[in-house]
Amino acid sequence: MDFKALSVKEAYPFYKSLYKEVKRDYFSFNGLDFFNLRLFKGDFLLLKNRFDSKVYGLFEKGVPKILATHYQAKDSTLGIANSLGSILVNSSVSQSEITTFVSNLKIHLKDIDGPIYAPINAHFNLGFTLPNPSIDSTKLTFLTSASSEGLEKLFYNNDGFKQERKFYSLSFKVADCPEYVEKIKSGLSERPPEYTVEKLSLTNYKQDIRDYNRIINESFKDHWNFFPLSFEEEWDLMKTAILVLKRDYVRFLVHKNTKVALNMFMPDFHQVFTNGDDTKNMMRSMFYKKAPKRVRGVTTCIIPEYRGKGLLKYVRNENLLGIFADGVLEVESSYIDQDNINSLENSKSTGAKYSHEFNLFSLN
Structure with a gap:
């Protein structure tokens, strides 16, 4: 050796x-x-x-x-x-x-x-x-x-x-949480009129990624070992992500023409992908993206000056209702840091239960 x-x-x-x-x-x-x-x-x-x-x-x-x-x-x-x-x-x-x-x-x-x-x-x-x-x-x-x-x-x-x-990862099956589904339906009318929810734009995709980058950087700046990406670095990653994103599952909360919060889910392509041929996997993704049965919450965040007002639920709930309407059967929230108590409690409030966990190591 x-x-x-x-x-x-x-x-x-x-x-x-x-x-x-x-x-x-x-x-x-x-x-x-x-x-x-x-x-x-x-x-x-x-x-x-x-x-x-x-x-x-x-x-x-x-x-x-x-x-x-x-x-x-x-x-x-x-x-x-x-x-x-x-x-x-x-x-x-x-x-x-x-x-x-x-x-x-x-x-x-x-x-x-x-x-x-x-x-x-x-x-x-x-x-x-x-x-x-x-x-x-x-x-x-x-x-x-x-x-x-x-x-x-x-x-x-x-x-x-x-x-x-x-x-941690938590998940819930939509059929097991009828009360939660009804709760978020009835809560949509409570959103303050000065706030709107917008889907990711494909025609203005680059500008939306610029806003995505800004919201992520401002929201996570105090999280464990976070460092911000420049827009150029973010764009280098996200310009190809458009192939697997479903625009209906990426939504922004907007106040006075400024995007202030973000909620993003992705179809769980692992249900149809194999560790094999890219061309076949991309074809599978095109079909699965139309009617996914399982989705994963990628991120939910709001810039600091808008926190504590109960606003984040409006963009999340509107996104989830669209996901439910697509016939999705299971929703997962994952990679929630052990110290992020708010996100853990937020996931549990949807009826989600512990699914599995991930570990980070250091060289001993």
Whole structure:
């Protein structure tokens, strides 16, 4: 076994070959190879602007068995200064090989001051956390974290990493919550007349993403290890997201011609995607997007000066009624931080119940 430190450019061919070998063992890659390959290549503007990257791997006779990228923030005061992400592990790897990899990794990163979190692909927007072991794979929704036998060996069966933080998922089946459905129907008329709700615009998509970026940055600025994206970095991610977004499920609360809050759901494409061919998956998404049966709440937020007025429910409830009208059977809220008590209570108020959890680790 050989442990190697590589540049991102040197590592990319190895990432491609290992990804091809292991992706069918992972649940759930987002089903779109082009996104994952861009990540391995370091081809997002966010990565180029904000991070220096180095890839570490364990090789057997020149063939990679484990690959992981160390992302080091150029400005250590913003967000997470050091993380390990883009982690691929061949499920055939032994526990002793895991130990060898982690031991060498610690030697190479011993001069890093502060925690090294994993698995985070440099920034939350690019994917993070690991679900509980042996989770039902159908509960992992589109664009959430991935797991595999190899990843469980690395994080859960090895003392090289310790758990740092939990994120929760709650869900409810629409048929089980008739009182809640009636409650939000009757509450629509209570929205103050000076506020309106608007759907995501496809004709003015770029401007709406500019507003989305502003609302996210203002709303989450005090959250754990958050750092804002520039509009250019956000647009680099969202200009292709239009392929999988359903505009009816992205809504803004508007006051005096200014968007002040956001509620966003996505169809759970994991129900129809496979870790296979992009073209077939995109065709599946086009059909599933028309009548999804399961959706995931991506974000709900409001800028600080509008908090405490009970306004967020108006944009959320109007969005949910449209979702119910589409025949959606199950709604999930996920990646709710352990300290975000308001969001946890808000989800429970819909009738949602605990579904599963995700864990964030640090190099021990």
